[in-house]
Amino acid sequence: MISHEFRTPLAIIDAxxxxxxxxxxxxxxxxxxxxxxxxxxxxxRMVELMESMLAAGRIETGAISINRQECSLRALIEECVxxxxxxxxxxxxxxxxxxxxxxxxxxxxxxxxxVSNLLSNAVKYAPHSPDVFVRGWxxxxxxSISVVDKGIGMDADDLPRLFQxxxxxxxxxxxxxxxxxxxxxxxxxxLHGGTITAESVIGEGTTFIINIPLIKQETKEQAA
Amino acid sequence: MITVLCIDDExxxxxxxxxxxxxxxxxxxxxxxxxxxxxxxxxxWPDIVVCDVSMPVMNGHELLAEIQINxxxxxxxxxxxxxxxxxxxxxxxxxxxxxxxxxxxxxxxDVLMAxxxxxxxxxxNNRASGHGL
Numbered sequence: 585m586i587s588h589e590f591r592t593p594l595a596i597i598d599a600x601x602x603x604x605x606x607x608x609x610x611x612x613x614x615x616x617x618x619x620x621x622x623x624x625x626x627x628x629r630m631v632e633l634m635e636s637m638l639a640a641g642r643i644e645t646g647a648i649s650i651n652r653q654e655c656s657l658r659a660l661i662e663e664c665v666x667x668x669x670x671x672x673x674x675x676x677x678x679x680x681x682x683x684x685x686x687x688x689x690x691x692x693x694x695x696x697x698x699v700s701n702l703l704s705n706a707v708k709y710a711p712h713s714p715d716v717f718v719r720g721w722x723x724x725x726x727x728s729i730s731v732v733d734k735g736i737g738m739d740a741d742d743l744p745r746l747f748q749x750x751x752x753x754x755x756x757x758x759x760x761x762x763x764x765x766x767x768x769x770x771x772x773x774x775l776h777g778g779t780i781t782a783e784s785v786i787g788e789g790t791t792f793i794i795n796i797p798l799i800k801q802e803t804k805e806q807a808a
Numbered sequence: 809m810i811t812v813l814c815i816d817d818e819x820x821x822x823x824x825x826x827x828x829x830x831x832x833x834x835x836x837x838x839x840x841x842x843x844x845x846x847x848x849x850x851x852x853w854p855d856i857v858v859c860d861v862s863m864p865v866m867n868g869h870e871l872l873a874e875i876q877i878n879x880x881x882x883x884x885x886x887x888x889x890x891x892x893x894x895x896x897x898x899x900x901x902x903x904x905x906x907x908x909x910x911x912x913x914x915x916x917x918d919v920l921m922a923x924x925x926x927x928x929x930x931x932x933n934n935r936a937s938g939h940g941l
Contacts, residue, residue: 588862591892592818595913599824602917622820674819711817711840711864736864758841758864759817760892 589633589760593626600626621673628671632700633762639697640749640764643771650775652689652799657681657727660696661720668703675707675714683721689799690776698772701765702731702792708759710735710789725798726778734789746782755786769794810928811835813854815845815871816890817863821913825858825890828917832924842866846874849882856927858920861891861898869898872905886927890915 600619604611642648658681665677706716713734720729738746738753745751747770750763769792773780778796812829816822817840826836837854839845843866845859861868868889875882889907891898902910909923 587894588892591894591913592821595892595915596818596820596824598914599821599828599917603824603827606917622824626820758862758867760862 589762590630592760593629593633596626597623625671625673628667632667632671632704635697636701636762636765636768639694639768639772643768648694648771648775650691650694652691652776654687654689655692656686657688657690657695657720657729658684658686660690660692661699661718661729664696664699664703665718667700668707671704672707675710675716677703677716677718679718681718681720683719684727685722685798688727688796690796691772694772694775695796698769698794699729699731701769702729702794705765705792706731706733706735706790708761709733709737709756711759713789722798726795727798728796729794730791732789732791737784737786737788737790739786740784743782743784747780809833809835810856810931811837811852811854812856812858812924813837813839813845813848813852814858815839815842815848815863815868816860817841818860821860825920828921829924832921834924834928842868842871842874845871846879849875849879849885854885855931856886856888856924858888858890858924861889861893861902869901869905872902872907876906886931888920888923888927890920 600622604619639648661681662679665679669677703716710716710733715734717732720727736755738755742753746753747766749767752761752763770780773794773796776796778794781793782790784790812834814822814825814829814836822838826838829836837848837852839848841863845857848854849857859868859871868891872887883906886908887906889902889910890913892913894912899910908927911920
């Protein structure tokens, strides 16, 4: 199944390159741009997949560690959304990040992976519902991020097993996936002392909410 | 004019294939899954179908089975499977299900077009001899 995940973006890159190299006439700039964007989007998709697999490997071997540093969670999420928009230009990702604090101590690299995985899921399981909503807010000692799609959703029976490695919801049948993404998200969130919840209605969509405690200064120092 | 129906849930793949088919002078139709593909077949009667395997709603194997069982009028329509699923189990399921050929992604477009041209020649010969395909 993982080979299949790689082969799809590879096929897009390969076909776009073949189309360009087989062209017998001068290539119009617009066409060249279109093919370049197709290739760029497919490469970004492969990089995401590769990073997810590396993260899964680190989790399996216990080699993943959290290095908290003050960072802008808002900028981090905006960067994830920017990348996702490149990969999935057919979707509209709406952001409301005004409620986030200016700075928070997080392992930026791993939280970026978690947010990217949630965005990837939201797009993948909402092929015909282009709107995805990302919201961030602070509530006392916790920051929260929600990712909401209006896609295929899943059965309530599948929710308890959703974060288990390699689990695929029944409604995901026919949609390519490795089943590792949400497990990585949960591991990363729990390494930050946080929680993740999922709510879903079949045919109506899914909401994921990450809650991460704001760590106190002394704890930050211990972590450092 | 020959019409090829291209069924794939990946819009970029569909777009690239459709461009290639149109360059070869064939008319094209598109569908994003097997169910949409079946609706297209019933409404437009394409001459050739190029179909992915792994798709939501109805996958390529399910579409082939649906054609064989409930829509025999399409059972002679050349059905080319084009998929990222490279394992033997899927290959055998596709060929035993009635696929003309089972090609894997990434595909050499020359090979795909050779197969399409082979199908077109057969369709045109059958039409010339008065046999429908």
